Amino acid sequence: MSHELQHYLPLELGLYQSITRNKENNSIFEPYLSNPISTQFDCHCIECKKESTFKFYKEGKSTQYFMDYYSQIIINKINEKLPINFLFKCQRDESHVFYFTLLIDEDKVIKIGQYPSFADLxxxxxxxxxxxxxxxxxxxxxxxxxxxxxxxxxxxxxxxxxxxxxxxxxxxxxxxxxxxxxxxxxxxxxxxxxxxxxxxxxxxxxxxxxxxxxxxxxxxxxxxxxxxxxxxxxxxxxxxxxxxxxxxxxxxxxxxxxxxxxxxxxxxxxxx
Ligand SMILES: [Zn+2]
Incomplete structure (x- = not known):
């Protein structure tokens, strides 16, 4: 899976913009919703003040945990219309973060949060x-x-x-x-x-x-x-x-x- 498409959700989808998930664009969502540990994207780091790679942060949980439970947790969150958070860390320094939150209502996906803001980037x-x-x-x-x-x-x-x-x-x-x-x-x-x-x-x-x-x-x-x-x-x-x-x-x-x-x-x- 190319990392190219993984840019879309964190860096291109605007705040409170909604997008309808369908067969054609499913590859945009697929890595984040089924196998987030492999997700990463390149973006300006406001702390390093230069371009860096941001990788999904597991928050101390094992890879096995994600393999076994993650897609089920996501399904539950979608069913209950709960926000889904994604945390990424700068590969140069783990205290530099990129964060975004999606709300998924059936096939409708809305980005309801992001840090740093588009303006800061x-x-x-x-x-x-x-x-x-x-x-x-x-x-x-x-x-x-x-x-x-x-x-x-x-x-x-x-x-x-x-x-x-x-x-x-x-x-x-x-x-x-x-x-x-x-x-x-x-x-x-x-x-x-x-x-x-x-x-x-x-x-x-x-x-x-x-x-x-x-x-x-x-x-x-x-x-x-x-x-x-x-x-x-x-x-x-x-x-x-x-x-x-x-x-x-x-x-x-x-x-x-x-x-x-x-x-x-x-x-x-x-x-x-
Ligand atoms: Zn950084």
Missing amino acids: QLHKINKYRTVLKNDYRDFSKAIRLNSQEIGAGSFVYLRRIFENLIEETRQIASGQNSNWDNSIFEGSKMDNKIKLLKDYLPDILVENRRLYAILSKGIHELTEQECLDLFPNVQLAIELILDEKIHQKEKQMKISSVKSFVSATIEKFKS
Whole structure:
């Protein structure tokens, strides 16, 4: 049994999201419900602060116990509609845990608990953007927290604001570097055209897919809660692309200036 499918319940199924168990998807549940001791998955460990493997923890019970009794205990819990807990331990340090709880009502499976939260698992990924985002970093992490709680419009407002701030920062760079820059055309444009006008200063992929971000010009009241949730990952990616580019430019500038100062210092040294 591949460990790939074992990712789904702990890492992909959202909190309070229900999924119907059927023949096709049974392999997602099967390892957890009949033979949990073999279950494991790779995931960011919030204590190690890096990727680790989490393995099912037997809580001192023997393998034989699980072989003999586990599936019966699970059946009883399902019959009585009792929550089923799964505890996993980080392979680097046993005090680092991952925990989730399922409630199974016949063929309906709901995840009713999880630790660490989706937000905590996500937030480490944006840590590298802290310095380039400056004041917007708080809003970025807030957006991710809200989105992981399925709050669509609320999370989207923050993300849209950060995206617009980044576009505005890029506009300032463009108008500073380009003497033909016409601000009035830019200000009167929708997001689609703004991105096009900044095409030399933004990542290509963002420019090519700019129609997606045209939606950002819409008022938040024009979008449904679900539309906001669906848009979120793409807008987040677009923001990260712009930020990656900024980090790259910053590193490049640092290397250039360090080479420059080395060269001038060396020339000075040989002059004397
Ligand atoms: Zn760990």
